[in-house]
Amino acid sequence: MNRIAPFFGILLAAMAASAAAASGAGSAASDELALTRTVTRLDAGLFDTFNHCDTPGELQKHAGYLAKDLEFYHDKGGVTWTRAAYLANTEKNVCGHFRRELVPGSLEVFPIKDFGAIEQGWHKFCDLKTGQCFGEAKFLIVWRQQAGKWEATRIFSYGHRPIVSP
Template identity: 60%
Template sequence: MNSKLLYLPLLFALSLPAAHAAENAPGSLHDTVAALDHDMFDSFNHCSDPAQLARHASYFDPAVEFYHDTGGVTWTREAMLANTRKNACGNYTRQLLPGTLQVFPIKDFGAIARGQHRFCDLKGEHCDGVADFVIIWRLREGQWQATRVLSYAHRANTEPTN
């Protein structure tokens, strides 16, 4: 199979207008993915605690592909966690920018989450960086896991932080 064809669904999802996002009704797919995003990054934000880093790991498929425009690509959960441990834990936290999370269903698989997040320096207590993200979530046997993650368009934060 042509490897370029494998990425067509992702490219299509990146071009979907917000109107096609899952509804925000209680119990909706949007609520499920928003809760996953919150919980996954709550553990990320406390990952200097080994138990929280292990909790964070549980949100990712062992074969997760993580694409970071400035950090490169990792092909496994272990490699991704090694980068997280080295570069993020104890240094900064991630915050979802309010109103940016969009969720799109993937038939018989899971969902695509797209949004923007900012990164806040724990030492200086300011949020200097903003980036876009896409997370492909898979629902298998009642458990959601991220299988692909894209974090890109990293740039300076020009919005005031609270």
């Protein structure tokens, strides 16, 4: 019996280690789900204000999602180096003209340790007067969490192409 006791001790220790690892994996999955929910909510807020930026006060709300030193990279329009320049371009070219829609099922979120997250996916653009969607593109947003606040620091919109009707 003395030979069996150490075996059971090792077996119990291995089972405990396995349970702890499984618990940690569950915690990591829970953290990723929470991050995805947070970034999904941020995306919805960012683009709700973008889509309604011709309504008084909405462009200022949109600015609240953006870092002052925002960099915006657009394959067709070039680079915008500040939040102020991005907002001026948005007011001139977007507000009252078109809206952005997230392509369902395309959103992916990846954590950045001790910083925030990367969001990527596909979006399409639709004319406000006709409701007709005319283009789509890939996007990537780098979100920073600082002092409990999330803000977009880098936005990429690229691979723009027309939507071809079936």
